[in-house]
Amino acid sequence: MFSYSKNLQNLPPYFLSRIHALKQEAYAKKLDVIDLGMGNPDLPTPPHIIERLTESVKDHPRTHRYPQAKGMPKFRSAVAEWFKGRFGVELNPEKEVLSLIGSKEGIAHLCMAYLNPGDVALVCNPGYPVHFNGVYLVGGKVHFLPITAENNYLPDLAKVPEKVARKAKLLFINYPNNPTAAVVEDLKFFSEVVAFAKKYEIVVVHDNAYSEVTFDGYSAPSFLQAPGARDVGVEFYSFSKTYNMAGWRVGFAVGNEKLIAPLEKLKSFLDYGVPTFIQLAAIWALRSSQSCVQETVKVYQKRRDFMVNGLTKMGWEVAKPKATMYLWAKVPDAYIQEGSLNFAEKLLKETGVAVAPGVGFGPYGEGFIRLALVTHDRRFHDALLRLKKMLAKGKEK
Ligand SMILES: Cc1ncc(COP(=O)(O)O)c(C=O)c1O
Secondary structure (H helix, E strand, O other): OOOOOHHHHOOOOOOOHHHHHHHHHHHHOOOOOEEEOOOOOOOOOOHHHHHHHHHHHHHOHHHHOOOOOOOOHHHHHHHHHHHHHHHOOOOOOOOOEEEEOOHHHHHHHHHHHHOOOOOEEEEEEOOOOHHHHHHHHOOOEEEEEEOOHHHOOOOOHHHOOHHHHHHEEEEEEOOOOOOOOOOOOOOHHHHHHHHHHHHHOOEEEEEOOOOOOEOOOOOOOOHHHOOOHHHHEEEEEEOOOOOOOHHHOOEEEEEOHHHHHHHHHHHHHHOOOOOHHHHHHHHHHHHOOOHHHHHHHHHHHHHHHHHHHHHHHOOOOOOOOOEOOEEEEEOOHHHHOOOHHHHHHHHHHHHOEEEEEHHHHOHHHOOEEEEEOOOOOOHHHHHHHHHHHHHHHHHHO
């Protein structure tokens, strides 16, 4: 019989696949689904970026050829310029910037580039699944660092057993955070991470996919702004949320030459990089006015306020996040025993509202659901009515 990789066999199906299957069933029955499950931006890519793409494809056949795998020089320069303007951090575009086919790809491959079977990675949890699945896929071991309301969603590094810290090769952090929407207010926590990483010779992977999706005047920092962070940190960025380009598959990694080089080397064996016309459009996105980002953020902020106020009014307490397009909500008491996946399934079957079950983000996500604010503005009112119905049903149980 044929068999496939044990590491892959050991992984459960991707966490949203159950919800996706139920959604398909619901669509087949012509049910009205409100999809707050996947963090898939519903807003269109801004027109000036689309125009740049179509012009390039139409008028410049050279863009149809294989791209430069690590990113064309112009792309890497545009990233370095944007980074300097945004964070005040200088990057060498030649050696400290790498284009990615989305940050998910880069993070998964970074695990492959850095870890041998049995190697340990410290991973904040709940977290974006590739932070731990990327480790499992290469036979690595995950040591979860719980991030919960009790510790302000910051891992307690002092609690990592000495033996584990000494074995660890990677540490994954992510602020603004998916799924909890937690942020860091300043560089204090990042500086602690730098000291910890230097002490134990650990590479820090900071996933900054939501750096630009921030509200109420809050601005997210780069890990590389913390003193000494450049010695230990690789940081991942995405165009998916900032410019509503999730389907375009483009992102980048930044970090010192030595830390980026293994990822660049690995990728040179695996892929040819981001299509040139997409790189050109991404350059245009970075170099044009950022008012489109402000517009997107305004929309999410309005949705956040509407949903948080509505949920609070019905007695479903949720924190008002300063960033991301997510709400991290406790499973209502009446349903807590059955777990977040069962609750999410029930919610979808009985009300047509799809959400992400917290357990999909790892063991410390159990007891929560994540609502992604990615449906048309008019639908949030309906979503609230349906959630209210579900709450009321729970109370009758
Ligand atoms: C924390 C985090 N990192 C990375 C990604 C993936 O981004 P990309 O589309 O660039 O692969 C996501 C997508 O939801 C995310 O939430």
